[in-house]
Amino acid sequence: MTQLALVIDLNVCVGCHACVTSCKEWNTSGAAGPMVDQNPYGKDPTGTFFNRVQTFEVGEFPNTETVHFPKSCLHCEDPPCVPVCPTGASYKRKEDGIVLVDYDKCIGCKYCSWACPYGMREFDEAQKVMKKCTLCVDRLYDPQMTEEERRPACVRACPTSARLYGDIHDPESAVSHAIREAGGYQLMPEWGASPANHYLPRRKTTLRLRHDEIERADNPLKVDGLLPKPGKSEPSLDDVTTW
Amino acid sequence: MHPAFSVIFLTTLIGVGQGLFLALFTAQTYALFDLLPQQDSHAFYAHGSILALLFLIGGLIASFFHLGRPERAWRSATQWRTSWLSREVIVLPAFMGMVFLYGLAHFFECKPVLATLPSGIAIDLTVVIGTIAWLLAFALYVCTGMIYACLRFLREWYSSLTVINYILLGGASGFTLATVFAAVAAPELVRFFAGWAIIITLLGLVSRVASLIRNARLKPKSTLQTAIGIKHPKIVQKTQGFMGGSFNTREFFHGRSAAFLRSIKWIFLLTAFVVPVLLLATGLSGVAATELLLLAFVVQYLGLMAERWFFFAQANHPQNLYYQAIG
């Protein structure tokens, strides 16, 4: 079974909000209707967004790190927001695991937003229905787009490639590799919602050089380092001279 | 959570309506076994049912103000397999229908005997309808309570005490109203209803205080560490990503000070429980002035509105961890 998801690399996210704006740009222009803003140029602008980037400071001065944290619906594998919906407007797609809201069925009771522990759903004050990230479901299968374009808008916009997209149930996919090899984790595991989106932790950036990268392992004479090094000014040629 | 007045009115009004019906039917059951004097079908049961229906209709109207798209409300009856909200949407009109039929049967004195107990007690149509409505009244309390009690990460609500409170507090206000109603329509029942109203109110006090104590001891399961998955003891949010507020900052914060919350707690403990019990006690003593009983009901109802406000405001949603700082 397919479970499409995002894997977000906190190690490379620079907090530029490109995913926020590209998400809004794509999704406010779609067939599902605009993501309406209130007071966009006034004192307290507010509006519907599917994606937010937040910033946290970890540690104590002077040993602090700034962590930028993109936040959108995690398309939980066992989504607590779905069974509570009284109308069936909220549902999880069998074929690809995307959690969606049917805006034509939603009565705007907001119960699902109470049932999402992450606060990933936002009520649209103009359309009076509940909204949330669709994983750009209207891009993913569009035959008029190229393969490259059939990805969520935020993934394409990210200038640092902090956002990976793919099927986390396919063990050979790039996202599965990233989760396995870079220590991908889920948010708030204590509630058992099993979010499909994963985050990759911050990593210490170190230069890793193995011994055989310094001394050539393919030296046919296997004598690297045994013979005296030629002087700096002397000519040298691989496999002809010793160095 | 941000307390919405539509939901406060909905839950308190239907609580009264259900409680009043339970009181009426309790009186009828007692009378059936000759423990209380028989009452006039028309003046007592029919009018009482109308009163209960008025409260239920009031609650139903209030609920529509909570919906963004009330014109689609019918859809909310479809997911009863999984959603307690959907179950409530089904049980509420079913209960209202049965109360209506109950009142109607009493109004037209349409009471054909359907069965006779071995002891010679006749079970007529109103008893059968009343029993069904009685079951639905409890089902409705359970549905209303479970809407909140089933959300596992709203830990202030995730407890059987939530459901018990909805039953007891709704029942208490309904029996208090029944006392007022009896003072007008059937004075010989005032002591009966006042006695039960006091008992249920005191039981409600016990269970509500129990839930207050439980909630005071809760330790949050989610922390900033689990929210963003970074295992450092010291994390502060620098910005929530926007400045002008969003649904998340409006829906999940009550926006009042801790002192305000504390004073509401003491206000509702006094007005929903202590004051009504004292006023109802005048009804027990037999010197009941209808005005005092009416005052008991009004004070208790306002107290329960404060209680419901507090119930919502106290619940601390884990999503609030993500919305701490504007920067």
Ligand code: SF4
């Ligand atoms: S993140 Fe929230 S809205 Fe998205 S699937 Fe999970 S519970 Fe539902």
Ligand code: SF4
């Ligand atoms: S707001 Fe809409 S999607 Fe959410 S629970 Fe209510 S009807 Fe379902």
